[in-house]
Amino acid sequence: MDKMVFADKISYDYKAYDENGELKGTVRALDGVSLDIKHGDFITILGANGSGKSTLAKQINALLCPTEGTIFVDGKDTAEEENLLEIRQSAGMVFQNPDNQIIATVVEEDVGFGPENLGVPTKEIWERVEESLKTVGMYEYRKSSPMRLSGGQKQRVSIAGVLAMHPKCIILDEPTAMLDPQGRKEVIRAARALNDVEKITIILITHYMEEAIYSDRIFVMDEGKIVMQGTPKEIFSRPDELTKHRLTLPMATQVAYRLKEEGIPLPDGILNRKELARELIKIKEAK
Amino acid sequence: MELKTENLTYEYESNSATPTRAVDGVSFVIPGGEFLGIVGHTGSGKTTLVQLLDGLLKPSAGTVYLDGEDINAKNYSRKKMRAGIGIVFQYPEYQLFESTILKDVCFGPKNQGLKDEEAEKVAVEALKRVGIKEEQFELSPFELSGGQRRRVAIAGVLAMQPKILILDEPTAGLDPAGREEMLSLMDELNRDGMTIILISHSMEDVAAHASRIMVLDKGKVFLDGAPAEVFAHVEELENIGLAAPEAYYILEEIRKAGLEIETENTVTVEDAVSKIKKSLC
Amino acid sequence: MLKDITLGQYYRAESVIHRLDPRLKLVGSLVFMVSLFLFNNPICYLTAAVFLVIVIALSKIPVKFMLRGMKGIVFLLLITVLYHVLFTTGTVIVEFWIIHITYEGILNALMMFARLFMLIVGSSILTLTTTPTKLTDGLESLFKPLKIFRVPVHEMAMMMSIALRFIPILMEETDRIMKAQIARGADLGSKNIFVRVKGLVPILVPLFVSAFRRAGDLALAMEARCYNGGEGRTKMKVMHLRLRDFISMYILALYLGAIIVLGIFFKGLPAIVCEDMQCGLEFLIAFFKGLKG
Numbered sequence: 079m080d081k082m083v084f085a086d087k088i089s090y091d092y093k094a095y096d097e098n099g100e101l102k103g104t105v106r107a108l109d110g111v112s113l114d115i116k117h118g119d120f121i122t123i124l125g126a127n128g129s130g131k132s133t134l135a136k137q138i139n140a141l142l143c144p145t146e147g148t149i150f151v152d153g154k155d156t157a158e159e160e161n162l163l164e165i166r167q168s169a170g171m172v173f174q175n176p177d178n179q180i181i182a183t184v185v186e187e188d189v190g191f192g193p194e195n196l197g198v199p200t201k202e203i204w205e206r207v208e209e210s211l212k213t214v215g216m217y218e219y220r221k222s223s224p225m226r227l228s229g230g231q232k233q234r235v236s237i238a239g240v241l242a243m244h245p246k247c248i249i250l251d252e253p254t255a256m257l258d259p260q261g262r263k264e265v266i267r268a269a270r271a272l273n274d275v276e277k278i279t280i281i282l283i284t285h286y287m288e289e290a291i292y293s294d295r296i297f298v299m300d301e302g303k304i305v306m307q308g309t310p311k312e313i314f315s316r317p318d319e320l321t322k323h324r325l326t327l328p329m330a331t332q333v334a335y336r337l338k339e340e341g342i343p344l345p346d347g348i349l350n351r352k353e354l355a356r357e358l359i360k361i362k363e364a365k
Numbered sequence: 366m367e368l369k370t371e372n373l374t375y376e377y378e379s380n381s382a383t384p385t386r387a388v389d390g391v392s393f394v395i396p397g398g399e400f401l402g403i404v405g406h407t408g409s410g411k412t413t414l415v416q417l418l419d420g421l422l423k424p425s426a427g428t429v430y431l432d433g434e435d436i437n438a439k440n441y442s443r444k445k446m447r448a449g450i451g452i453v454f455q456y457p458e459y460q461l462f463e464s465t466i467l468k469d470v471c472f473g474p475k476n477q478g479l480k481d482e483e484a485e486k487v488a489v490e491a492l493k494r495v496g497i498k499e500e501q502f503e504l505s506p507f508e509l510s511g512g513q514r515r516r517v518a519i520a521g522v523l524a525m526q527p528k529i530l531i532l533d534e535p536t537a538g539l540d541p542a543g544r545e546e547m548l549s550l551m552d553e554l555n556r557d558g559m560t561i562i563l564i565s566h567s568m569e570d571v572a573a574h575a576s577r578i579m580v581l582d583k584g585k586v587f588l589d590g591a592p593a594e595v596f597a598h599v600e601e602l603e604n605i606g607l608a609a610p611e612a613y614y615i616l617e618e619i620r621k622a623g624l625e626i627e628t629e630n631t632v633t634v635e636d637a638v639s640k641i642k643k644s645l646c
Numbered sequence: 647m648l649k650d651i652t653l654g655q656y657y658r659a660e661s662v663i664h665r666l667d668p669r670l671k672l673v674g675s676l677v678f679m680v681s682l683f684l685f686n687n688p689i690c691y692l693t694a695a696v697f698l699v700i701v702i703a704l705s706k707i708p709v710k711f712m713l714r715g716m717k718g719i720v721f722l723l724l725i726t727v728l729y730h731v732l733f734t735t736g737t738v739i740v741e742f743w744i745i746h747i748t749y750e751g752i753l754n755a756l757m758m759f760a761r762l763f764m765l766i767v768g769s770s771i772l773t774l775t776t777t778p779t780k781l782t783d784g785l786e787s788l789f790k791p792l793k794i795f796r797v798p799v800h801e802m803a804m805m806m807s808i809a810l811r812f813i814p815i816l817m818e819e820t821d822r823i824m825k826a827q828i829a830r831g832a833d834l835g836s837k838n839i840f841v842r843v844k845g846l847v848p849i850l851v852p853l854f855v856s857a858f859r860r861a862g863d864l865a866l867a868m869e870a871r872c873y874n875g876g877e878g879r880t881k882m883k884v885m886h887l888r889l890r891d892f893i894s895m896y897i898l899a900l901y902l903g904a905i906i907v908l909g910i911f912f913k914g915l916p917a918i919v920c921e922d923m924q925c926g927l928e929f930l931i932a933f934f935k936g937l938k939g
Contacts, residue, residue: 126540128510139870163872171870174538178863183656183778183811190882195872203882221658225814228407239871255538258407258566260606285540324542329569329611329634336638342645351615355622362624362645421825444831452829460826462851472848476831507855521830 081150082247082279083138083169085113088147089302090133107133108144109302115281115295117246120273122290123283124313125299126324131283132174134299135251138281139171152246167196170240174252176232177224185227185235186211186220192243203242210241213276214268230261234268241272247279248272254284262286287314287328291349298323311347330354366432366449366528366560368395368418373427375413375584387413389584390427397528400551400561402575402592404568406606410584411564412455415531418562419452444477451527455534457518461506466497466517469506473525484524491524492517495550512543519550529560536570548574572596572610572632580607593630612637619644657774663705664775667891668784674898675772681902682761682768685909688753688919691760693908697901698764698771705775712767712774723762730755737924749920757916778810780883787885800876808864816857823852 088111091104107130115121125131136142137149140156152168154161170192173179182188186207193203211217214234224232233253240248250269254262266289272278282289290296296313298306300323306313313320314331327335334348334357343361348354373391376384387410395401405411416422418429420436420443429436436446454460463469467488474484492502495516506514515535522530532551536544548570555561565571571578571592578595580588582605588595596602599609608614615637616628626644631637663671682694702712736750773781786803793799827848828834834845 127512127538127543136866141866141870163874166870166872171867173863173867173870175860175863177815178860179867181808181811181864181868183807187777187779187882191868191873192871194879194882195874197878197880200880200882200884203880207882223656223658224811243871252538259608260406287541321542324540326541326545330615332634333612333615333637333641336634337641340638340642342642351618354615355619355624358619358624358641358645359622365645416825419829421828447829447831452826454822454826454829457826459856460823460848460852462848462855472832473830476833525831 080117081114081153082117082119083113083115083149083151083281085111085137085144085149086147087112088137088144088149090137090142091145092133107302108137110147111299111302111304113149113297113304115247115279117279118273118277119279119295120270120293121279121281122293122296122310123281123299124285124287124290124296124325125283126285129299129323130302131299132251133302135171135249135281135283138169138247138249140165140169141171163196167243168245169247169249170243170245171249171251172233172236172240172253174255176229176236176256179236180224180232180239183223184220185216185222185224188224188235189220189238189242192239196243206242206244207238210238211235213241213272214238228261229257230264233257233261233265237265237268237272245278247281249281249283251283252285253282254286254289262289285325287326287331291328298325300324310349314349315346366397367430368450368529368560369393369430369433370418371428371430373414373417373429374425375410375417375422376425386584388417388424391584391586392427393579393586393589395529395560395562397560398555398558400555400574400576401563402571402578403562403564403581404566404571404578404607405581405587406566409581411581412533413584414581415452415533415562415564419450419531420446421452447525447527448477449527450529450531451522451525452531453519453522453533453535455537456515457522457535458506458511458514461514461518461521464505465503466492466506466509467502469517470521470524473521477525487526488520488524491520494523494554495520496546512539515539515547523554527559529562530554531562531564533564534566535563536565536567544570568596568608568610569612569633572612580605592632596632597629616640656777657707657711659706659775661704661706661775662890663701663771665890666775666894667885667887668776668780669788669885670887670891670894670898671772671776672781672784672788674894675769677898677902678768679765681905682765684905686754686757686761687909687912687915688757689912689915690905690909691757691764693901693905694764695760698768701771702767705771707771707774712770716763716766719762719766723759726758726762727755730758737920739927749923750916753916753920753923779807782807782810783881783883783885800879804876812857812860812864815860816853819856820849820853823849823856 088108089106090108092107094102094105096102111134123131123134133142137144137156138151140162143157149156151165154165156165180188181191189207189210190203193206198206208217211220214237216231216234216238219227219231224235227235253265257265269280269282270292273280284290291310293310296308296310297304298313305323306319314327317327317335320326328349330351331348334344334354338344344357348357371392373388374386375388376386378384391414403411413422417424423437431446431449434441461469463472470488470492471484474487497513497516497520506517509517536547539547551561551563552574563571563575575592577590578592579586580595587605588598596609596613599613602608610632612634613628613631616626616631619641620626620628624644627640631640731747731751732745734748734751734754736748738746738748740747782803786799789799824834832845832848833841836842836845
């Protein structure tokens with residue numbers, strides 16, 4: 079099997095307990111989700127708060143196991159206990175809150191944490207740490223305390239920490255939600271570079287539309303289901319559906335869409351300002 | 366209610382020998398009923414500034430006047446000030462502590478000295494205002510979604526009936542629809558006469574909602590004026606690590622591609638649309 | 647503010663002391679503390695002080711930075727000094743009401759002050775020059791033999807280092823929550839003890855909730871990075887004793903030896919110092935009387 083992730087109708091129920099600790103019922107967070115992600119792809123999962131996208135991310139990293147259905151990561155079933163470590167090594171995960179995932183008090187020690195757990199020999203750990211920190215452009219901060227870094231820098235350290243485990247795939251679970259615009263750019267740039275240069279599969283979970291436009295495929299989630307999927311062009315040609323799922327369009331697409339409403343014959347699925355400018359020039363020349 | 370600062374300065378001790386100035390000689394007047402956006406990148410002093418405005422920090426120098434009275438004066442009543450200014454911190458949902466939503470929102474009014482029934486009355490009003498339904502009032506805050514919890518926290522401040530409301534990044538972490546709802550809530554409050562001071566990283570949000578924008582850099586007021594005025598200084602903004610709203614860059618790209626188009630005063634999507642239309646016709 | 651306490655705060659610098667093996671620094675700190683309690687003798691304190699000054703100079707930590715951390719214990723030092731001045735029996739200098747100030751008392755107070763002061767400075771050098779991670783690594787390594795008694799040494803070390811990582815974060819969080827509740831009119835400065843305790847609830851509840859949320863997040867993040875307890879783990883930073891460590895060990899042994907020898911040899915010194923103080927004072931009094939006359 080040469081699929082990075084293959085999920086077949088997986089569902090997941092959270093258990094809800096009452097004040098006395100007795101089972102009150104279950105909440106369905108994932109509802110029959112099927113996924114098919116190739117090696118080397120850049121995937122974005124869009125969805126409103128509470129749409130189930132974080133729960134889905136945790137399935138790929140085997141932090142949660144589906145209540146129904148099966149999911150294979152790099153050809154391995156996540157339900158099998160003995161696959162756990164291999165799956166977590168090949169599909170690394172970066173979380174939302176930069177403060178709650180850095181374990182060590184020095185940057186390089188945090189990046190070394192994953193390889194230490196994998197039992198990598200000491201000399202190789204150092205090589206991996208150096209290489210990973212250089213890849214995300216944080217090598218000069220290797221001796222710093224994480225407390226002194228900006229949000230974007232902390233997230234890049236977290237990415238390096240995953241990278242040092244030599245994964246085939248990195249899942250980024252809303253890595254930019256708590257960052258300022260500058261930090262957001264840094265993190266997205268790092269993720270794209272990993273995909274372009276290192277050919278690592280990226281699964282980016284976000285609700286910033288602008289971050290999705292460079293991906294190979296987009297999945298839109300709502301109420302635990304995948305409700306839309308396709309290329310960015312396809313997805314962002316369906317503004318009404320996106321609004322229904324509490325999402326929106328990238329800025330340039332919004333402008334193009336409004337212009338179309340005003341009678342200017344622009345094509346669907348314009349994603350960035352360069353495309354918009356090109357199309358407008360075409361229209362002007364046609365006149 | 367007018368909020369005014371004169372030469373406001375705040376220094377704190379750091380590892381270096383000289384103390385760091387987080388806020389450095391800031392003077393401005395915010396008349397009642399204004400919608401002010403404060404922007405600046407992380408570490409520009411925004412958060413320190415609003416804490417000074419709310420009397421949570423004592424200025425190292427300078428004064429904050431609320432309706433002409435110095436809020437740090439010895440005989441000035443804190444209670445009076447709290448009734449004047451409300452502040453919503455970043456991720457305010459993490460400050461909830463009571464067993465039910467209603468009780469939590471009553472905390473502020475009760476501290477102001479209201480009786481139980483009266484406190485409950487203003488709390489109910491505030492909760493309805495932020496769109497929490499009556500059947501949810503007796504729920505524990507932890508049974509709500511993150512976005513709803515944030516609304517409850519905002520209600521907790523609104524229930525104190527402030528004339529001026531300061532919000533620090535109230536849209537952080539919300540999805541696009543949630544962001545829009547939060548911003549329209551602010552618009553509504555402003556329409557009812559409340560002064561809104563919104564701190565935000567998003568130039569687009571500030572541009573579309575505020576009537577005045579203040580840009581902070583290194584603790585100083587860098588630019589101050591109507592959105593169109595402030596965003597006319599694109600280069601200066603870029604130099605301090607900020608940017609104009611995306612709509613401006615869209616038009617700039619179109620202009621560079623060879624279409625004759627006026628790019629000045631482009632703040633919102635609608636500005637961009639009308640200008641593109643004009644240049645095409 | 648809590649932030650002012652230097653204890654437990656790493657000061658980044660490139661120095662010999664920073665580079666020493668943490669296990670050696672741990673043992674060294676212990677030896678130094680013991681040396682302070684072996685003898686109550688001025689010459690021993692003087693030796694210890696010289697040793698300490700040399701170590702501080704080598705560690706490149708600014709004296710100002712170190713002393714800032716002492717603010718919190720000034721009160722404790724004062725109480726100790728007062729206690730010894732007031733309650734030591736011996737040759738009386740001044741006497742009024744029930745208070746007797748004696749030569750022995752003054753000497754004792756000075757020595758106690760020196761002892762406590764050096765104790766705290768000495769132990770803070772350990773934490774100032776050693777990252778918390780190295781410190782826990784050192785502790786883990788030193789306590790490794792306890793594993794045969796089924797003491798979970800690795801887990802305890804891990805807990806300690808995580809606690810150290812999150813203390814500053816939780817402190818910031820406390821500050822934020824406090825400000826948020828004050829802004830909602832919470833009364834934290836009340837003189838009434840009941841009001842004050844009640845006033846803590848709006849701060850403690852969110853703080854605990856937040857701490858648990860962070861703990862949950864962190865556990866997930868550790869699991870996602872294949873953390874599986876101490877079994878099968880390798881170490882990024884392996885501790886080897888180097889030449890500088892052996893040299894330091896030698897110096898440390900010399901220091902301890904010197905203290906013991908001096909302590910035994912100058913056993914009678916405290917009494918002599920008291921006599922000298924007495925003579926000195928009498929001489930001064932006579933001298934001033936002579937001036938007057």
